[in-house]
Amino acid sequence: MPETKEQLSPKAAASSIAVLIPCYNEEVTIGKVVRDFHAALPGATVYVYDNNSTDATAEIARREGAVVRREPRQGKGNVVRAMFNQVDADIYVMVDGDDTYPAEESVKLVNKIAEGYDMVIGDRLSSTYFEENKRPFHNFGNKLVRSFINRFFHANVRDIMTGYRAFSYSYVKTYPCLSRGFEIETEMTIFSLDKNVRIYETPIQYRDRPEGSESKLNTVGDGVKVLNTIFSMIRQYKPMPYFNALAAVFGAFGIGFLISVLVEFSQTHMVARFPTLIVSVLLILIALLLFVAGIILDAHARKDRKDYLLWQNLFAQAPGAASAENGVVRGANARDVNTRDKR
Incomplete structure (x- = not known):
């Protein structure tokens, strides 16, 4: 029996929806992607x-x-920053222009945002990604x-780096986009986990790029950038x-050197290796300085989380930022990544 096609909920249908597509040399696929999203979300504006x-x-x-705009700063992160700054809508859908994500899946994402989630992640890895993607290092x-x-x-979170996501208005307008390139998805996921925003994850189908369409992702170069983003x-x-x-590493070496000096001192009652003693x-x-720095910066990080929640709540309640007439909830502050669709 064929699967019933999911429809937009009344709340989602009454909301303004923006489909955001960052593109660089995607002439092979972009026409189909725009047509598919116009069909899947008839009332949405495709950018x-x-x-x-x-x-x-x-x-x-x-x-x-589609509404076409140009972003001269090269890099996906720069494009996402421009899109979030310039586009106003109740619900946002972000998708790549390479036709790897089915447009019909966007209805599920949009409905969850209308329920009150801040970010909905389209999970490729629990579906067809590993069968469709032919790049083992990816x-x-x-x-x-x-x-x-x-x-x-x-x-x-099952899929950290997926390019298929939906967002609430308050999330888009309070998210500080710092990355310049393909590490943007990793940054976005880590930021959301740290700030405890309400996340929902749903499996989506994934298909490899069609013939003639080439990936712009550099496996080694962009992989290094992603790892650097994670550690940063x-x-x-x-x-x-x-x-x-870090303090444990320095402390272990210091104590190790100091013990060797103390053992020698206990036997000879003399310190023969002053350089070793000084280094230890x-x-x-x-190590002590690093430990104290960790305590101070941890207090600052906690204050940053508190300030973000305050700003998000204030922003969600600002004039023009609420959609009480269509029931869209904004500014939720609970994480729900363990709640998952079953397919």
Whole structure:
């Protein structure tokens, strides 16, 4: 028996919806992507942000009825920053322009935002990603990043780097987009986990790029950027364990050197290796300084989380930011990544 096609809920249907598509040289697929989203979300406005394409991406998108804008700063993170700043809507859907994500899946994402979630993640990895994606290093990287972030943030997010997401108005307007390139999805997920925004994750179908469409992702170069983003954000959002780990390393070496000097002193009642003693004391002092830095920065990180929640709630209640007439809930502050669709 064929599966019943999901329909927009009354709340979602009464909301303004923006489909955001960052694009760089996607003339092979962008026309179909725009048509598919017009069909899946008839009342939505489709925005295509052209990131210095050298092909006919912008012309094709415009011909298919999309609102086309240009972002001169190269990089997906720069495009996302521009889209979030410039577009106003009740609900946002962000998707890649490579036709790897089915447009009909967006209805599920939009309905969850209308229920009150701040970010809905389209989970490829629980569906067809590993069968469709023919790049083994990409598959390995997705698993590695997922395992590391979930372990460190005590979360259960299945797909950290998916490009298919939906957002609430308050999330989009209070999210500080700092990344410039493809590491934006990783940054977005870590930020959301740290700030305890309400997240929902639902499995979506994934298909590999059609013939003639080439990926812009550099496996090694962008992989290094993603890892750098992870460690940078851990230092920012989880300073206590980060600096405690460094302190433990320096302290272990310092104490090890000091013990060797003390053993020798207990036998000869003389300190024959003053340089070793000095180095050991310096290492222990560095460890203590790192430990204190972790305590101070952890207090700052806690204050940052509190300030974000206050700003998000204030922003959601500001004039023009609420949609009481259509029942859209904004500014929720609970994480729900363990609630998952079954397919």
